[in-house]
Amino acid sequence: MLRDVPLPLSPAQIRSIVESQDVPIALWSGAVSxxxxxxxxxxxxxxxxxAPDHGLIVIVGRTLQTIERNIIDPLQSTNLFGPLAMHVLHTAGSTTATILGRTVHLVGASDARAEGRIRGSTIALAYVDEATLLPQPFWLMLLSRLRVGAESRLLATTxxxxxxxxxxxxxxxxxxxVGLRNWHFTLDDNPSLDPGWVSRLKAQxxxxxxxxxxxxxxxxxxxAVYEMFDAExxxxxxMPPMKRWTAVGIDYGTVNAFSAVLVGHGEDDRLYVASEYRHDSRAVGRQLTDAEYSRNVxxxxxxxxxxxxxxARGVQPQWIFxxxxxxxxxxQLWHDNVPGIAPAVNDVLDGIRSVSVALGSGLLRFHRSCTGLLGELPTYAWDERAAERGEDKPVKANDHSADALRYALHSTAHEWRGLIRPKLEVAA
Known part of the structure; x- marks a missing residue:
C-alpha cells in the first residue's frame, strides 16, 4: 500500500505508520502542515x-463538513493517494463513505451531546481528526465503544x-x-513542502x-490576546486609497456597547480599519432601538x-457581518434594504487567530480615529483561570469593538490571507 502513495514520505512519517499498527491509541501531534x-x-x-468484519468503522471530526474537508477530500486526491483514491467513495452531505470496500460512518462531535451518536455501538476502528477540539465526554465514550478485543484501534491527529x-x-x-503512543511532528517532517510556502506559513x-x-x-x-499589537x-x-471596502463587523449591544468597524483593502495591499461607530448606552445613559441603530449605522x-x-463622502462595504x-x-437591516448583510462567523478562537495572523504578519493597520477599538486591543486578555482548566478563553469584558473586528476579519479571512508576504527572517 505504501508503494501506491505518490508523495515522498519522511522517516518520521514512515516510522509512525509502521509503529502505530500495534498500538491501541495512536496520536499524531505537532505543527500545522x-x-x-x-x-x-x-x-x-x-x-x-x-479490520475485523464485526464492529463499526468511524471517522470523527468536529462537524461533517470538517471531516469531508480534512479527511475525505485528501483521501480522494490521486495526487496524494494515487490509485487508492479510486477506492474512496462518498456523496457530499452523507454520513457514510465507502473506503476500500468497507462502510465508514462519519460522526460530527461538536458538543457533549454528540456522545449519543455512538452510545451502544461496538466500534472496531476509529479515526479522529483534531482530537483537542472534541468534547472530553465524547472521547471517553468513544474509547468505551472500542470493544472488539485486541483488534480495536483508535488513530487520532491534533x-x-x-x-x-x-x-x-x-x-x-x-x-x-492508557495504551497511547504519541508521535510529534514539525514542519521539517513534511518533505513535500515548498520552502517558500513554509516561509509564508511561518509569517502567519x-x-x-x-x-x-x-x-x-x-x-x-x-x-494579552493580541500581544503582537504595537501602536507605533x-x-x-x-491611509492610502482603498481598492475596495471589504467589510463592516458589528457587535450588537443594548446595555453593553454597540460597536461597528469598517475594514478596507488599501492600494498597498494592506487591510485598514478606517472608521468605527460606537454607542455605549451605559456611558450616555440611553439605549437605542434596532431602528435607531440601523439609521445610525x-x-x-x-x-x-x-x-x-x-x-466625496460615503462608502459601500461589500459585506456587513x-x-x-x-x-x-x-x-431591521434587511427591512431597511441595507445590502450585504450576513451573520458573522463566530468561532471565537479561530477568529482571534485570524486577527492575530493579520496583526503579526504586518497586514493590518488602524486609523487613529478608532479610539474605542484601540482602547480595547491592549487590554483584551486571556482568562488565566480558564487556562488552568485546559480552556483557551478571553476575559469577557471590554471586548465589543474587538469582537466587531473579529467578525469582519475572520468572516473574510479566505479573501485576504493570500496578501500575506513571507518573512524569510523568521526562525524555524
Whole structure:
C-alpha cells in the first residue's frame, strides 16, 4: 500500500505508520502542515484493510463538513493517494463513505451531546481528526465503544493546545498507562513542502500561535490576546486609497456597547480599519432601538470620507457581518434594504487567530480615529483561570469593538490571507 502513495514520505512519517499498527491509541501531534495527517491516514488505511468484519468503522471530526474537508477530500486526491483514491467513495452531505470496500460512518462531535451518536455501538476502528477540539465526554465514550478485543484501534491527529488540556494531562502524559503512543511532528517532517510556502506559513503566526502551530508546543494562553499589537507600528494617521471596502463587523449591544468597524483593502495591499461607530448606552445613559441603530449605522457609512478624496463622502462595504445572535437587528437591516448583510462567523478562537495572523504578519493597520477599538486591543486578555482548566478563553469584558473586528476579519479571512508576504527572517 505504501508503494501506491505518490508523495515522498519522511522517516518520521514512515516510522509512525509502521509503529502505530500495534498500538491501541495512536496520536499524531505537532505543527500545522507537518505531514501528520498524511501519515495517520496511511496508517488508517492499513488498519482498515485488516479490520475485523464485526464492529463499526468511524471517522470523527468536529462537524461533517470538517471531516469531508480534512479527511475525505485528501483521501480522494490521486495526487496524494494515487490509485487508492479510486477506492474512496462518498456523496457530499452523507454520513457514510465507502473506503476500500468497507462502510465508514462519519460522526460530527461538536458538543457533549454528540456522545449519543455512538452510545451502544461496538466500534472496531476509529479515526479522529483534531482530537483537542472534541468534547472530553465524547472521547471517553468513544474509547468505551472500542470493544472488539485486541483488534480495536483508535488513530487520532491534533495540533497542540494548552498544557492543561485534558488530552495532554490525562492521555499523552500517561501514555504508557492508557495504551497511547504519541508521535510529534514539525514542519521539517513534511518533505513535500515548498520552502517558500513554509516561509509564508511561518509569517502567519506569532506568539502563542507560532509556538503551537509552527513549533508544535503545548503552551499556555496567558497575558494579552493580541500581544503582537504595537501602536507605533499598527496605528496610522494617513491611509492610502482603498481598492475596495471589504467589510463592516458589528457587535450588537443594548446595555453593553454597540460597536461597528469598517475594514478596507488599501492600494498597498494592506487591510485598514478606517472608521468605527460606537454607542455605549451605559456611558450616555440611553439605549437605542434596532431602528435607531440601523439609521445610525447607515448615517455613519454615508459620512465616511474615503482616503485621498477631499469632497466625496460615503462608502459601500461589500459585506456587513453582524453578531449572529442579533437576529432582530439583522431583520431591521434587511427591512431597511441595507445590502450585504450576513451573520458573522463566530468561532471565537479561530477568529482571534485570524486577527492575530493579520496583526503579526504586518497586514493590518488602524486609523487613529478608532479610539474605542484601540482602547480595547491592549487590554483584551486571556482568562488565566480558564487556562488552568485546559480552556483557551478571553476575559469577557471590554471586548465589543474587538469582537466587531473579529467578525469582519475572520468572516473574510479566505479573501485576504493570500496578501500575506513571507518573512524569510523568521526562525524555524
Amino acid at each position: 507537518s505531514g501528520k495527517t498524511i501519515g495517520s491516514l496511511i496508517a488508517f488505511l492499513l488498519r482498515l484493510a485488516v 495540533n497542540p493546545d494548552g498544557p492543561f488540556h485534558w488530552l495532554r494531562t490525562d492521555f499523552i502524559l500517561r501514555g504508557s498507562e 503566526y506569532t506568539g502563542m500561535w507560532y509556538r503551537r502551530f509552527i513549533l508544535g508546543e503545548w503552551c499556555l494562553a496567558s497575558g 507600528e499598527h496605528v496610522v494617521d494617513v 447607515r448615517d455613519w457609512l454615508a459620512n465616511v470620507r474615503p482616503p485621498g478624496q477631499r469632497e 453582524v453578531d449572529p445572535s442579533a437576529a432582530s437587528f439583522m431583520n
